[in-house]
Structure formats: C-alpha cells, structure tokens
Amino acid sequence: MTDAPTRPPVRQSLVTCATPDEMSAWSRAARARSERIAFVPTMGALHDGHVALLREGRRRGDRLALSIFVNPTQFGPSEDLGRYPRDLPGDLARASDAGVDVVFLPDRAAMYPPGHQTTVQVQELASGMCGAGRPGHFVGVATVVCKLFNIVQPEVAIFGEKDFQQLALIRRMVRDLNMPIEIVGLPTVREPDGLALSSRNRFLSSDDRTRAVSISRALFAARARFESGERDAARLTSDVRGALEGAVDRVEYVELRDAQDLRPLDAVDRPAVIAVAVHVGGTRLIDNVRFG
Numbered sequence: 511m512t513d514a515p516t517r518p519p520v521r522q523s524l525v526t527c528a529t530p531d532e533m534s535a536w537s538r539a540a541r542a543r544s545e546r547i548a549f550v551p552t553m554g555a556l557h558d559g560h561v562a563l564l565r566e567g568r569r570r571g572d573r574l575a576l577s578i579f580v581n582p583t584q585f586g587p588s589e590d591l592g593r594y595p596r597d598l599p600g601d602l603a604r605a606s607d608a609g610v611d612v613v614f615l616p617d618r619a620a621m622y623p624p625g626h627q628t629t630v631q632v633q634e635l636a637s638g639m640c641g642a643g644r645p646g647h648f649v650g651v652a653t654v655v656c657k658l659f660n661i662v663q664p665e666v667a668i669f670g671e672k673d674f675q676q677l678a679l680i681r682r683m684v685r686d687l688n689m690p691i692e693i694v695g696l697p698t699v700r701e702p703d704g705l706a707l708s709s710r711n712r713f714l715s716s717d718d719r720t721r722a723v724s725i726s727r728a729l730f731a732a733r734a735r736f737e738s739g740e741r742d743a744a745r746l747t748s749d750v751r752g753a754l755e756g757a758v759d760r761v762e763y764v765e766l767r768d769a770q771d772l773r774p775l776d777a778v779d780r781p782a783v784i785a786v787a788v789h790v791g792g793t794r795l796i797d798n799v800r801f802g
C-alpha cells in the first residue's frame with residue numbers, strides 16, 4: 511500500500527445518485543474542479559470494516575464516493591441474494607458520519623438494463639478458493655466493479671482484505687484493462703474476540719456466533735506455528751482444517767496461497783495467505799491471515 515498525504519476534508523451535504531448518468535455527472539463536475547475522487551464500492555449493511563474503508567477514502571481523496579448495490583450477478587441461484595441484509599437508513603447515517611460526499615444507489619435495472627450482455631472475466635485468479643464453491647461469482651464481481659469504476663471514475667478505490675481473492679482479482683483487472691485507478695487494500699477489522707466483521711454476521715445465532723470464533727482462532731494459531739518455524743503448507747492447512755472441523759458445520763476450503771498471485775504453495779518461502787470459507791448455521795463466512 512502506498513502512503514498518501516492527508517488531505518483536508520472538503521465537505522458538503524450527502525448527495526445521492528440513483529442512475530449512472532447522475533453519478534457520472536457528479537464525478538465529471540468534481541474532476542473538472544481537479545478534485546481527486548476516492549471510492550468505496552459496497553453492498554450496504556455497513557459495519558465498522560466498511561467505515562475503516564471510508565475513513566481511508568476520506569484521507570486519500572478530496573471527494574469520497576460510496577456505492578451501495580446488492581449485485582445480483584455475483585450470487586448463485588441457491589445463495590442468499592434474497593435475504594442479503596439491507597439497511598439503507600443506517601447506511602446513510604454511517605456514510606454521513608464517515609464524511610461521504612456522494613452515495614451511488616442504483617437499482618438492478620439501472621445497472622443491468624434489458625439487453626445487457628457484456629461481462630468481465632479474470633481467468634486464473636477466479637478459479638479455486640471462493641471461485642470453486644461459487645461458480646460465476648467472480649464474473650459478477652469483476653463486471654460490476656468494472657462498471658462502477660467506469661461510472662464513478664475514481665482515482666483511488668479502497669477494498670477490504672477479508673475478501674482476499676476479490677482484492678487480488680480487482681488489482682489484476684485494473685492492470686489488465688489499463689484502468690488508471692489506484693487499488694488500496696486495508697486489513698480486516700475484527701471483533702475483540704477475533705471474528706472478522708461481515709455483513710452476514712448478523713445472521714449468526716448466539717451458538718453460531720460462539721462457534722464462528724474458531725475461524726480466526728484457527729488462523730491465528732497457524733500464523734503462530736509459522737512464526738515458530740513451521741513452513742510446510744500441508745501441515746499448516748491441515749491444522750486449520752482440523753480445528754475448524756470440530757467447530758463449524760462445513761469447511762468449504764482451507765488454502766495456503768502466494769499472497770501476490772494466489773498460486774498454491776507447498777512451502778511458505780514467500781509472503782503467503784491462508785484463506786478459508788466455512789459454513790456456520792446457514793451462513794457462509796470467509797477469513798484469512800497473511801504471513802511470511
């Protein structure tokens with residue numbers, strides 16, 4: 511992550527835009543004033559992890575844009591699109607408190623009008639990990655993020671590292687498609703007991719919530735083993751899997767990958783990440799730790 515100068519906030523009241531045309535007009539006007547636009551794309555149900563992204567955006571841009579769009583194309587037919595949490599009044603209050611200047615709130619028809627047929631596919635980075643368990647998910651993500659970038663025209667966009675594969679894929683897309691946008695990744699924000707913040711945590715029952723703590727515990731234990739000298743990927747991942755299998759309902763994957771290009775590693779001889787996806791109750795959760 512490159513360091514950026516702290517910019518003085520340029521605040522006006524919160525503007526909302528419902529259509530790509532309105533949003534682009536807002537951005538054109540800001541750019542005409544030579545204002546640097548920082549952008550945080552989200553699906554709403556904002557939590558403190560999103561607020562950390564917004565605060566970073568506030569620091570890096572003269573203007574801060576937030577999008578809230580529950581993107582249907584990144585959900586599979588049996589996934590939780592219908593029950594994905596929505597809290598627009600709460601989101602707008604948080605956005606305003608975090609210094610957001612404009613919120614882009616398109617509906618499905620505005621983003622995918624009849625006849626829409628173009629998609630963005632990032633090949634290798636979308637295979638394996640979440641791409642294996644969620645076929646089509648990353649085509650939906652890359653397509654919507656590409657569209658949002660074209661509409662918002664930011665100089666910098668901020669994403670969380672909890673969605674580690676998503677972040678790697680977006681960095682690749684921006685490079686491959688020559689988009690003049692700096693991509694910034696921020697560390698995962700956690701509850702005091704280690705649980706990674708997620709909009710889906712609100713679905714956890716109190717028993718699920720207790721069991722979900724095993725995810726970060728297992729990952730932190732693997733990092734501690736690495737710090738004590740363990741370098742073997744199979745041993746590190748099987749420890750994590752063993753700890754998770756006793757606690758959650760299903761372990762979808764435990765993978766140790768190169769932290770840059772996400773290639774599978776046999777041994778940790780470079781910066782690496784262990785990433786997991788598990789199911790607790792009816793809720794799918796992901797998390798990761800980096801080391802090396």
Ligand code: PAF
Pocket residue numbers: 551552553579581584651654655673676
């Ligand atoms: O990380 C998310 O919330 C979504 O995948 C994103 C990047 C907003 C695209 O819909």
